[in-house]
Amino acid sequence: MAEISSTLLYSAFIIYLFSTLFFAMSISDKKGKDAVHTKKWGKIGFISSCVGFAAQLGYFITRWMASGHAPVSNLFEFTTFFGMMMVLAFIILYIIYRTNGLGVFAMPIAVLVIAYASMFPRDISPLIPALQSDWLKIHVTTAALGEGILAISFVSGLIYLIRTVDQTVSSKKTLWLEIILYSLIAVVGFIFVSIGFKGVGYETTFEMMDDNNQAVKVVYDMPAIAGPSNGEQLDDSFGPLFRTPSWMNGVDASIKLNTFIWSLLAGAALYGLLRLILRKRIAAALQTKVKMKPDLLDEISYRAVAIGFPIFTLGALIFAMIWAQQAWSRFWGWDPKEVWALITFLFYAAFLHLRLSRGWHGEKSAWLCVLGFWIITFNLIAVNLVLVGLHSYA
């Protein structure tokens, strides 16, 4: 069962890639046969994203059967599910608005999320007592669905910015837009370096003193740019260029910092390569391909927030509180994950007020959607990996 499950996930991943390609075909500019061409490839793209979703749903169900619990219990499972909810959200919004351009961006970002997820340990793990509750599936799936829909508002907002930011002059806006695109590319960089160093079986070991002054071995699977805050390297591999600051004291902080630096470097290399090929800003290159009406993009990103916000609130705050009351005896405990869910809620609440009462439409609204997605990913990645708390079980 576990093998079937992995195969299905892999298939879904490939189908999503194809779906991206089909959507890209549909907006590719070929004179003369526009409408028919667009319609045909858009339809193929949409069907393939539905097929991919079905495959991933199959992965989800078979993995559930194999493990005996809803597969949303560690970082790999949750992040994969988040990617799947992004696809579902895209499908819903595609049904409403029929915009192929959205697929060109939404599908690859979902692919990126799933690829990122599979860099974490993929073993089927048992549930610790705190997670043994029906609320695990209810809370986590609802929260992920809400976040998936909110992620589409980011996708749509991003396309809006690519479409409308003036690329003829260099400005703060063009800079920030490049930074956003660079961070997406850095995720690709992370995947490349992870697979690359795993492929050659790289390893270097340090011995460091932990908080209790016990000597522990720290094993890096990438060359150490940032070494542990203290201790010595035990082999002659590429030595650390600097030590991780000692205040970063999460679990394996130095390894995470090191991986982060490698991802940024690989991202920079990829970004540089793209700039060399395109000979202009990436957003400027994309701008020539994106023909969608800004009004429609604005509408979609707002609609995604309007649909996603109540679901997010229900899943990430209300169901979370019910479960916390049952498991930890209090519905709210200011645990970092809880606080960041509240921050996400407050952020989108502010967004809705700015939009409804102060008329923040169009570009301002699009920037906010981007910022909102940054908060969601921060909660997904940094809070689990960096901040210490009750949710850092991954």
Add this chain to the structure above:
Amino acid sequence: MMQTITCECGHSNPYGTSLCQACGKPLKQDVEILSSMRYEGSARRSQTYKQTLVDKIWNFFSSVKVGVWLIVIILVAAAIGTIFPQETFIPPNVDPATHYESEYGTLGLIYYLLGFHNLYGSWWFILLLGMLGLSIIIASLDRGIPLYKALKTQRVTRHDQFMKNQRLFSKSSDVELDEIKYTLESLRYKVREENGNLFAEKGRFSRWGAYVNHVGLIIFLTGAMLRFFPGMYVDDILWVREGEKASIPGTSSEEGQYYLENNDFILEMYDKEEKKFNSALSSVDGEVAKNYQSNVTLYKTKENHTIGAEPELEKVKSGEIRVNEPFKFDSFALYQTDFKLNEFYKMSFELEEKATGNKFGKLTVDLHDPKKEYDLGDGYKVKIEEYFPNFVLNDQNQPSTVNNLPDNPAFVFSMYSPKTPEGEKAFVGIQKNIDSGENQFKMTFAGIETKDLTALTVRKDHTLWIIALGGIIFMIGVTQGLYWNYRRIWIKQNAGEVWAAAHTNKNWYGLKKDVEFLSDKTNLTPLEEKETASK
């Protein structure tokens, strides 16, 4: 203040109204109709009275700008509070004043000095939440009530200027009014007719969503505040040893006091050999917990129990407490929170003559309740001169104890025998047995008994139902406001022409589809979109 403005349509509007409640005619100069439509151009207190201090406070809190700023400030503060762990998450035996600096350096010290280590309980954070609550109440009253009146009073026939300035508008001739009416009804609009004019509306209730969810939030915040009232909330921790009974804190009332017996504490680990989880379990050091469980029995004293007297207990019920499965009685719940395995419970010693190795009796010390003296018969006895349950050498290099938990017990014994009637002293602890060197007798370790402890959180929370009610109302409000929208279409006969205008508070895409459908099915000229100022 009861001054009113009478519109040319005959409707009398409250002072401060910018669009007539009935026909929508601008009542002031320079009214931008479309942007005024957000609150129907109604007379909002904050836009009308700006003189007195009360006005100014009201206007401050009714502003959405202020509300958004409050949200953003709370958001940023909350985020800063997660950079380093809050005071409640640092180890219990350290001093926060030094902990933050030693763990996180200068940044940690600044964090501590600014009070971010206890952010969420700090007066200024609570003040911000209070201000946000006030802002929610005032902003809702300021908008909600006039909006309600305006929507209730609106008439079918609208002023020309109102019609012309809508975002979607068209002029047609030769239109079958019945056909329009029929089409609109097929789109599930509620259609009213007046003098050959039509007014179709759909989803008016969605306009109340914002106010409903704000009511929910206020109820929620009120519930959260009620916790600070005595009797509403109990939060305590109860440690019970296996086989022992303990009174449950916070449960004393006129009907008696509850006691809990810990029959058994169970800790189960996952089997590393289990095939399903094999690869995950083999990659972690140590074991992964599967279950924390306390099997307990609940007792209650008889009604006229006097405090201090030996309680007469009546069994109430037995049960099992696991993580995620609290044990409930009355308005209380007990939660599996912590445990301690193998706590020292009883220690046994034998009195031994050093020279011969002869033993003269055995004594067992209850580490929680040691006796002063143990008589071993035949003139042999042992006295406990001093007892250190959790032994440590203090700053002055003197023996002392960290606390009352017998984690590292140590004793000063006096040993008496017929040969040594004056007594001999010895200091005995774990792997320690120190005397002056001239003693004839010594205490020999003869075994230890241990017990498991369970820690349960004792909780009573009478605010829960209020919080839950607030949450439910909020969800209803937010869904009604965001999943539906208020669409209106006006059709007006105007000197041989038929004017059509449409408005929605959100989802223009949906409204446009409706009016397209309408112009497809009838002779109505398709409504055209006007470029709006807000873009």
